[in-house]
Amino acid sequence: MAESQNNTAQLLELWHSFRYLLLLLGVAGVFVLKLRSYIRNFEQREGKGLTALKPTTWVQVPVKAESKPSVKTHITPRRIVGKRGLKPKNGGKAASEVEEGEFDIQTLIFYSTLTGSTQRCAEELRTRLFGVKGESIYPTLSIPTPSNSLVSVPIRRSFLPPAVYNLEEVELDDFFVTLPNENGKKVKYVYLLLLPTYETDAPIRPFLEHLRETHHDFRIDTAPLRSLAGFSVFGFGDSSEWPAEEGKFCKDAVEVDKWMGKLTGGKGGTRRMFPVGMGDVNPAVGPNSAEKSLDEWRVHLEDAMREYAATGALGDSADWRTAIESGDEDSDFEIVDPADDMVDVEDLGNVIRTDPAVAKKGNVVKRKAVLPVDFTTLAGRKALEAGEGQSADRKEMVPKGGVTYETLTKQGYTIVGSHSGVKICRWTKSALRGRGSCYKFSFYGIKSHLCMETTPSLSCSNKCVFCWRHGTNPVGTTWRWKVDPPEEIFKGVVEGHYRKIKMMKGVPGVRADRFSEAFKIRHCALSLVGEPIFYPYINEFLHLLHSSKISSFLVCNAQHPAQLAALGHVTQLYVSIDASNKDSLKKIDRPLHRDFWERFQQCLDILREKRNQHRTVFRLTLVKGFNIEDEVQGYADLVEKGLPCFVEVKGVTYCGTSTAGEAGLTMKNVPFYEEVVAFVEALNAELSKRGLGYGIAAEHAHSCCALIASNHFFINGKWHTLIDYAKFFELLESGKEFGPEDYVGEATPEWANWGNGGFDPADQRVYRKGKGPKEEVEESGGCG
Numbered sequence: 001m002a003e004s005q006n007n008t009a010q011l012l013e014l015w016h017s018f019r020y021l022l023l024l025l026g027v028a029g030v031f032v033l034k035l036r037s038y039i040r041n042f043e044q045r046e047g048k049g050l051t052a053l054k055p056t057t058w059v060q061v062p063v064k065a066e067s068k069p070s071v072k073t074h075i076t077p078r079r080i081v082g083k084r085g086l087k088p089k090n091g092g093k094a095a096s097e098v099e100e101g102e103f104d105i106q107t108l109i110f111y112s113t114l115t116g117s118t119q120r121c122a123e124e125l126r127t128r129l130f131g132v133k134g135e136s137i138y139p140t141l142s143i144p145t146p147s148n149s150l151v152s153v154p155i156r157r158s159f160l161p162p163a164v165y166n167l168e169e170v171e172l173d174d175f176f177v178t179l180p181n182e183n184g185k186k187v188k189y190v191y192l193l194l195l196p197t198y199e200t201d202a203p204i205r206p207f208l209e210h211l212r213e214t215h216h217d218f219r220i221d222t223a224p225l226r227s228l229a230g231f232s233v234f235g236f237g238d239s240s241e242w243p244a245e246e247g248k249f250c251k252d253a254v255e256v257d258k259w260m261g262k263l264t265g266g267k268g269g270t271r272r273m274f275p276v277g278m279g280d281v282n283p284a285v286g287p288n289s290a291e292k293s294l295d296e297w298r299v300h301l302e303d304a305m306r307e308y309a310a311t312g313a314l315g316d317s318a319d320w321r322t323a324i325e326s327g328d329e330d331s332d333f334e335i336v337d338p339a340d341d342m343v344d345v346e347d348l349g350n351v352i353r354t355d356p357a358v359a360k361k362g363n364v365v366k367r368k369a370v371l372p373v374d375f376t377t378l379a380g381r382k383a384l385e386a387g388e389g390q391s392a393d394r395k396e397m398v399p400k401g402g403v404t405y406e407t408l409t410k411q412g413y414t415i416v417g418s419h420s421g422v423k424i425c426r427w428t429k430s431a432l433r434g435r436g437s438c439y440k441f442s443f444y445g446i447k448s449h450l451c452m453e454t455t456p457s458l459s460c461s462n463k464c465v466f467c468w469r470h471g472t473n474p475v476g477t478t479w480r481w482k483v484d485p486p487e488e489i490f491k492g493v494v495e496g497h498y499r500k501i502k503m504m505k506g507v508p509g510v511r512a513d514r515f516s517e518a519f520k521i522r523h524c525a526l527s528l529v530g531e532p533i534f535y536p537y538i539n540e541f542l543h544l545l546h547s548s549k550i551s552s553f554l555v556c557n558a559q560h561p562a563q564l565a566a567l568g569h570v571t572q573l574y575v576s577i578d579a580s581n582k583d584s585l586k587k588i589d590r591p592l593h594r595d596f597w598e599r600f601q602q603c604l605d606i607l608r609e610k611r612n613q614h615r616t617v618f619r620l621t622l623v624k625g626f627n628i629e630d631e632v633q634g635y636a637d638l639v640e641k642g643l644p645c646f647v648e649v650k651g652v653t654y655c656g657t658s659t660a661g662e663a664g665l666t667m668k669n670v671p672f673y674e675e676v677v678a679f680v681e682a683l684n685a686e687l688s689k690r691g692l693g694y695g696i697a698a699e700h701a702h703s704c705c706a707l708i709a710s711n712h713f714f715i716n717g718k719w720h721t722l723i724d725y726a727k728f729f730e731l732l733e734s735g736k737e738f739g740p741e742d743y744v745g746e747a748t749p750e751w752a753n754w755g756n757g758g759f760d761p762a763d764q765r766v767y768r769k770g771k772g773p774k775e776e777v778e779e780s781g782g783c784g
């Protein structure tokens, strides 16, 4: 017993002496076993011996020549190179589908355009495709033999002369839900789509929406276009402002390509005949670069079409036919452009039906009713009066329930009819509460609570970086929408304005006297957003205002000389002068018209003439870093050219939208009032140096605004910038000719004169809590 106790004690002593060593050995053993098991697994997987565990060196795996992408991606227009194999290599579903028998191939070229260049390219493509000039052709196909020589085989199917369609003019359902019916004849269609990209509203939007909805419509097949012979998309874009690196270059074309991929079969076999091509109109890329890319794309496309005609199949070597090539077509992407102004597909329901028989003659299919017409020109007006503009097939600019409608409504606009808007501005609210009117009171005697801010056209031909419309408004160079009658607009905007005033009733501080006065509108600022003179019946609308004794302040963007010239009397006519030279103007206004500078100059000439009828005003909006620095001389040149009665200089109001951010506008671009003052003084000095007869008349420091006026308004030693509104209406009714000096009002109030700040002492100045004196910002923004 004692011996056994002795042994146990010895064992315990041994354990205590070597327990760490033993534990270590145990752990090491487990590790070795695990390692052996891992090595075994590895050998089984790799089929290698233990040597596989030796440190590896990286080796370059040779890439098969044909697996290299034959497509040069992005940045520069896409160039397609490489040969196409004749025979399908494997059984990709749609690829192995061979169309047997005799049939004709009809190419339909669809295009969309805003400023016309894509239409020209589409027509050019029609005449160049296979060198066709209207006749049927029977080309041959050169096939490479195994010995790499070429043999010529006749192509059994004939190509019918291509037809060109404007996507805005066709019944989309007839082409993009079902395929056109060729009166029982066996015809296979090739769709070529030529599409410019616009980051704003453009004619392509309804088309994109149509494709998306067709794919998602549960009542129809998700791929109703799979029996197309094939399709291919070519996009136009401008990489200088919409770079590929940011995914903006030719974005719309890429999206259409994806939807077409979905609608023609989805993964594993779309009817994409050739990858999306891209043409860059950026002149820095080279002369006619876009056209050259289109031609290159055409040549390769013709190869693909010949092959289809010869074999009845799309070559399976065409990697681009799979969904992956052009992005994941299954990822159910939405069109997220904030500028999306998706027009209801129903709106397209009445768009003309084009007769395929006409198309077959090889003619460009001419519009029957819905080409955009510049109704604001004389010829356009005649067309409108002949009823063209009112046809049911015209789309609404801002259809009820659409994205633009919703966005503008959320921003506080009341949309009237289909293209007009009204919004109560912050100064109207402020005046109702006795907290001050806007600068128009200090300069021209307009009480803000008696003023309505409205526009009969929410559309504009610019995309100014400082605009408040948040990139949501439609843009266009011509009026291409349904036209609402002026009476309806007038009634609607007045009602909309009063409705908003009524809502102020319970707001603390609203003064009873001002509240009741506010139900008699006395002034109208046609300046909210958009371009009022775009509206074909602007003169009739002005007449309605004036006959209700409502004065008119109209701001236009100096892009529509014909409309400006045709404009009747307004109380005060403004043009926005957003820059003093062509480059700055392009950068800041981002105009849609290519000849924007010439248009701008013409408008100044017209304004100079108009100066004898209206009070004319240059509205300068100063944006630091964009249009202030070194531009005083340039602005003085413009004043010398247009000789306006007044020059209003205003610091930009930062609207904080993503659109502004994208344009590079931040709070840093908002000038301090001292900077505005320095600019005004410099401009005034330059005008005096040139002997032009101007002086600084007034200021409204709390909206960062100052007024330079012509010496004609310096009467008896005092500035007289106010307006005699009653006299204006009287002169108008007299039917006699009159000019701005005929309705000059009383002297500008002392407190509004330069150096006195410009705040009405009868009102109560309110500073924001905890922030001390702070300049109020004018909410109306845009052209307001």
Ligand SMILES: Cc1cc2nc3c(=O)[nH]c(=O)nc-3n(C[C@H](O)[C@H](O)[C@H](O)COP(=O)(O)O)c2cc1C
Residues within 6 Å of the ligand: 112, 113, 114, 115, 116, 117, 118, 119, 196, 197, 198, 199, 200, 236, 237, 238, 239, 242, 248, 249, 250, 251, 281, 463, 475, 591, 592
């Ligand atoms: C307001 C505006 C927006 C544009 N947006 C884009 C864009 O987002 N991406 C792009 O690649 N090109 C853009 N472009 C360039 C046009 O797509 C290009 O100029 C095209 O050739 C115009 O074709 P069209 O004359 O047929 O309308 C834009 C051009 C303008 C004037």
Ligand code: SF4
Residues within 6 Å of the ligand: 460, 461, 462, 463, 464, 466, 467, 468, 469, 528, 529, 530, 531, 556, 557, 576, 782, 783
């Ligand atoms: S600021 Fe005026 S001119 Fe410029 S885009 Fe806006 S609405 Fe058009």
